[in-house]
Amino acid sequence: MPAPTEFLQFVDQNADAFIQRLSDAVAIPSISGDASHRKDVFKMADWLNDQLKAVGVETQLVDLGKHIMDDEELQLPPAILGRIGNDPKKKTVLLYGHFDVQPANKSDGWDTDPFTLVVHPTNGQLIGRGSSDDKGPILGWLNVLQYHFQTGKELPVNLKMCFEGMEESGSEGLDDLVKREGSGNGGWFDGVDCVCISDNYWLNTRTPALTYGLRGLTYFKLTVSGPSRDLHSGVFGRTVHEPMTDLIHLMGQLVSPTGKILIPGVDEMVPPPTEEEKAIYSGLDYSIQDIQDAAGAAIALSDDKVNVLMGRMRYPSLSLHGIEGAFSGVGAKTVIPAKVSGKFSIRLVPPQTPDAVNPLVIAYLQSEFAKLNSKNKLHIEDLHGGKPWVADHKHWNFEAAKRATEAVYKQSPDLTREGGSIPVTLTFAETLGVNVLLLPMGRGDDGAHSTNEKLDRSNFIEGTKLLGTYLYELASV
Secondary structure: OOOOHHHHHHHHHOHHHHHHHHHHHHOOOOEOOOHHHHHHHHHHHHHHHHHHHHOOOEEEEEOOOEEEEOOEEEEOOOEEEEEEOOOOOOOEEEEEEEOOEOOOOHHHOOOOOOOOOEEOOOOOEEEOOOOOOOHHHHHHHHHHHHHHHHHOOOOOOEEEEEEEOOHHHOOOOHHHHHHHHOOOOOOOOOOOOEEEEOOOEOOOOOOOEEEEEEOEEEEEEEEEEOOOOOEEHHHHOOOOOOHHHHHHHHHHOOEOOOOOEOOOOOHHHOOOOOHHHHHHHHOOOOOHHHHHHHHOOOOOOOOOHHHHHHHHHOOOEEEEEEEEOOOOOOOOOOEEOOEEEEEEEEEEOOOOOHHHHHHHHHHHHHHHHHHOOOOOEEEEEEEEEEOOEEOOOOOHHHHHHHHHHHHHHOOOOEEEEEOOOOOHHHHHHHHHOOEEEEOOOEOOOOOOOOOOOEEEHHHHHHHHHHHHHHHHHHOOO
16 A cells, blocks of 8 residues: 555655754764773663654663673673554564664764764765664654654554664674564564565665675684784894784785685685576666765776676675774884784675684684794684575565555665675574565665765655655555
């Protein structure tokens, strides 16, 4: 059934208020990967919980326990479980999102304070950390609920919700919660017919998309240590094994400049694509110019669109992320660091899993380190990971989303697999035994995880209409 015209008008009429609410959310620096901001993640949970209750959602904050991060024991932020409606004649949809964000500092290269939402004066972009990933989409659902609450109109479906504050740090504690509450013994997720996640992006800036696949992830931290303290390079240079030299060598043995993973057996796990699969990628509305525009430079690995798309969606990738413990300030400092750590991750695709890939990574690193004959010590940590996921894009859940997209945007969506990872996606699919849909709000150039992250005003407002229309279309499939 089509969404009520009154709903679409309500969204337009309340657009400024919705943007102000997004501004309030962005102002909370809920960085899950930084212990000093853990209190802000809790603050964000409380804020979102209050917002949900204000529009009629029954909620509970669930304690997920504790975890160790950077050798410190921390309390995990709570998950928010919500529900509204229990009509047995209606479908029941589970909504998932996350309210934590990636780190951000103005010194990273932001044009504005990352935790102050800025509305661009000419193009209307909503600039701020979390605007697109994932506070904007969560608030899109809140906007839909506000319409039904204020008008007293029933939702066309029953809703259950699961919002977490650790997605950017591996969704610690969430898998156990989903399995416990989806066990079929009266748990919170019992009776769910399908799942909708809005935590991804269009492939480009023009064409809406529905996503039916995600890469998985495994994330490592390597630490090389030697001397008991930092040393003077003029005194100790070429007299001792230097941790930084060993670490840089190891990091350089992981991936080639063209993206080939150098760890034996990792790339080889993935079968080659069929001609039919290549044809799917060839038909997507995407060009080399799109990826270069999104990256801000002409640096694509290939001029072949199909190869580039498969590199993003159906092949694994290994990326180097950073080094801790090394001098990084301005000026010159001739120090030999006593201990340095390097971080890298591998994005996984079926049939790869962390359990299958991690032993290959660890054995390779140990072997390469042994070849150095270094007297330094190597410590390898597996920080977090998740399995890849692929869904049936012909399911009625996707059909409803396709109809909703055509109703709001007047065009058919691209069907995509995405390069990012949302570990809980597969957990929902396997535990609940239902179809999971990724219904993106943002565009391919939003810059999630990067500087100047933004959400276009039109995507926030029209995306809110899309989320609401999807619920109405679900009622008639």
